[in-house]
Amino acid sequence: MYLKEIKNxxxxxxxxxYSPEEVxxxxxxxxxxxxxxxxFILALEPNLIITKDExxxxxxxxxxxxxxxxxxxxxxxTHFMDLEFLVDKNVLIPRPETEDLVRWIFDDxxxxxxxxxxxxxxxxxxxxPIALKKQLPNAxxxxxxISDKAxxxxxxxxxxxxxxxxxxxxxxxxxxxxxQKFDIIVSNPPYVRELEKKEMHKNVLQHEPELALFVSDExxxxxxxxxxxxxxxxxxxxxxxxxEINQYLGKETKQLLDSTNFSDIELRQDLFGNDRMLKG
Ligand code: GLN
Numbered sequence: 225m226y227l228k229e230i231k232n233x234x235x236x237x238x239x240x241x242y243s244p245e246e247v248x249x250x251x252x253x254x255x256x257x258x259x260x261x262x263x264f265i266l267a268l269e270p271n272l273i274i275t276k277d278e279x280x281x282x283x284x285x286x287x288x289x290x291x292x293x294x295x296x297x298x299x300x301x302t303h304f305m306d307l308e309f310l311v312d313k314n315v316l317i318p319r320p321e322t323e324d325l326v327r328w329i330f331d332d333x334x335x336x337x338x339x340x341x342x343x344x345x346x347x348x349x350x351x352x353p354i355a356l357k358k359q360l361p362n363a364x365x366x367x368x369x370i371s372d373k374a375x376x377x378x379x380x381x382x383x384x385x386x387x388x389x390x391x392x393x394x395x396x397x398x399x400x401x402x403x404q405k406f407d408i409i410v411s412n413p414p415y416v417r418e419l420e421k422k423e424m425h426k427n428v429l430q431h432e433p434e435l436a437l438f439v440s441d442e443x444x445x446x447x448x449x450x451x452x453x454x455x456x457x458x459x460x461x462x463x464x465x466x467x468e469i470n471q472y473l474g475k476e477t478k479q480l481l482d483s484t485n486f487s488d489i490e491l492r493q494d495l496f497g498n499d500r501m502l503k504g
Pocket of ligand 1: 428436
């Protein structure tokens with residue numbers, strides 16, 4: 225079959241669920257993953273024919289996309305800060321908003337001479353600490369997560385990206401102190417309220433870990449309160465705390481840092497213009 229015909233079938237079957245741009249991007253991710261074909265292949269060879277054997281994984285992926293299984297789960301990986309990360313149902317799929325948070329931290333500390341210590345809380349795939357360590361090879365980076373399944377994936381991701389990180393299996397709601405203090409603490413904790421579920425796509429709701437995403441409507445800042453007070457005990461003098469936050473709770477989360485004795489608090493927007501990151 226012509227490759228371009230398959231692309232048309234993808235659009236016919238998926239345009240009702242996803243935007244045409246998303247379908248395009250899924251198609252190219254799949255032909256790269258399964259057939260090793262580059263993105264611009266159809267521009268170079270519009271009449272490229274592929275064999276029945278080559279077609280099979282593409283059509284199988286198509287039927288899984290129709291069930292709204294995330295493309296990252298179908299190919300088993302994603303990219304974050306130009307690095308490759310394995311992902312499955314046990315970890316949140318890294319988001320581009322979180323890349324902005326990593327860039328913010330990197331910009332703040334890239335000129336520091338001394339080796340900096342960093343702790344990431346609730347790591348999931350390990351995207352934040354691994355991306356930071358990759359850019360700051362002298363930093364000493366640790367990370368913790370409550371989920372041992374997530375820690376397994378994060379450990380594998382650190383290995384695949386050739387970085388050394390300390391992994392700690394712990395529930396942040398139950399610990400007050402670690403064996404050392406840090407210059408930077410960063411976290412992207414669960415922050416989506418029940419009332420925001422209706423805004424979410426089925427591929428997130430049904431296939432990504434609830435543990436990483438949701439908080440109760442009654443106490444949506446639970447993790448922020450706990451992590452802010454943990455940071456007071458575990459940051460070195462002059463250290464900084466960075467959060468990814470719920471876009472609708474920018475004012476409240478900022479207030480919380482204020483009342484936990486943080487100074488120089490700064491709220492920033494993500495690439496979509498939503499309140500998304502906080503530093504104190
Ligand atoms: N930004 C993620 C989403 O909207 C949520 C991440 C989180 O809860 N920490 O799916």
